[in-house]
Amino acid sequence: MAVGDAGSGARTAKMIVTIDGPAGSGKSTAARKLAARLHIPYLDTGAMYRVVTLAALEDGLDLGDESALYALAVGAPFELDCRPTHVRVTLRGQDVTEEIRSMRVNDSTPYIAASPGVRQVLVDKQRDIARRLGRLVTEGRDQGSVAFPEADMKFFLTASLEKRAERRYHELLAEGNEDVTLAGVLDNLRRRDLTDAARSVAPLVEPAGAVRIDTTHLSIQQVVEQMIGHLRCAGLISAAEAADASSPAHA
Numbered sequence: 001m002a003v004g005d006a007g008s009g010a011r012t013a014k015m016i017v018t019i020d021g022p023a024g025s026g027k028s029t030a031a032r033k034l035a036a037r038l039h040i041p042y043l044d045t046g047a048m049y050r051v052v053t054l055a056a057l058e059d060g061l062d063l064g065d066e067s068a069l070y071a072l073a074v075g076a077p078f079e080l081d082c083r084p085t086h087v088r089v090t091l092r093g094q095d096v097t098e099e100i101r102s103m104r105v106n107d108s109t110p111y112i113a114a115s116p117g118v119r120q121v122l123v124d125k126q127r128d129i130a131r132r133l134g135r136l137v138t139e140g141r142d143q144g145s146v147a148f149p150e151a152d153m154k155f156f157l158t159a160s161l162e163k164r165a166e167r168r169y170h171e172l173l174a175e176g177n178e179d180v181t182l183a184g185v186l187d188n189l190r191r192r193d194l195t196d197a198a199r200s201v202a203p204l205v206e207p208a209g210a211v212r213i214d215t216t217h218l219s220i221q222q223v224v225e226q227m228i229g230h231l232r233c234a235g236l237i238s239a240a241e242a243a244d245a246s247s248p249a250h251a
């Protein structure tokens with residue numbers, strides 16, 4: 001698997017910031033905005049599980065066949081291009097950035113994410129990416145608990161199920177998914193929450209030492225401001241970086 005490099009904004013000092021939380025908690029948008037604001041790449045680890053799922057579906061694999069899934073993940077037929085404002089995903093040379101967000105992939109990803117072999121392969125890749133990039137905002141379900149327990153800063157985002165469903169519903173509509181319903185999205189989220197929390201390998205947990213942010217009544221800007229405040233308090237970013245809020249290039 002290839003990984004795009006950090007781009008011209010990268011500095012030499014290392015800093016790993018993890019953002020975990022359930023679907024619809026706002027972590028993906030928060031991670032993207034925070035990374036853009038700090039001019040460092042972000043890693044969408046959900047995209048890694050999604051692209052392996054898409055590959056498995058395309059190959060017609062049995063989603064319960066652990067050794068076939070492991071072989072697929074090790075073969076890594078996908079690439080991630082991690083930038084401060086976007087992650088582009090390709091599968092066997094084809095851009096699948098949008099396709100991995102389809103309901104078909106949504107519904108099957110938790111099964112792939114429950115595979116211990118796939119998780120081990122992807123966590124190793126995440127650590128490898130962090131080693132190469134140095135400064136990184138990474139988001140998922142297990143980033144602060146399993147992949148980077150020694151991260152410089154860990155955030156855990158939550159929100160009510162209703163609010164999360166509402167956000168996801170609007171995102172899906174904006175992506176052109178016309179036949180989604182709010183009730184359907186709510187049901188999908190509830191099932192994903194249960195599968196993610198109940199699986200035996202790396203269940204969704206609040207990582208030890210994480211800063212918890214309930215985003216139910218917060219705008220994305222308010223969430224990012226809170227994160228910036230915590231990073232500044234911990235001495236991980238300078239006053240200048242913390243104040244870089246209104247730069248038009250990174251709004």
Ligand code: C5P
Binds near residue numbers: 046047050110139141
């Ligand atoms: O974050 P996103 O909704 O794209 O993640 C898709 C699915 O991938 C999640 O529902 C979860 O099953 C799985 N996942 C995971 N661990 C991660 C990231 C995602 O298990 N670090």
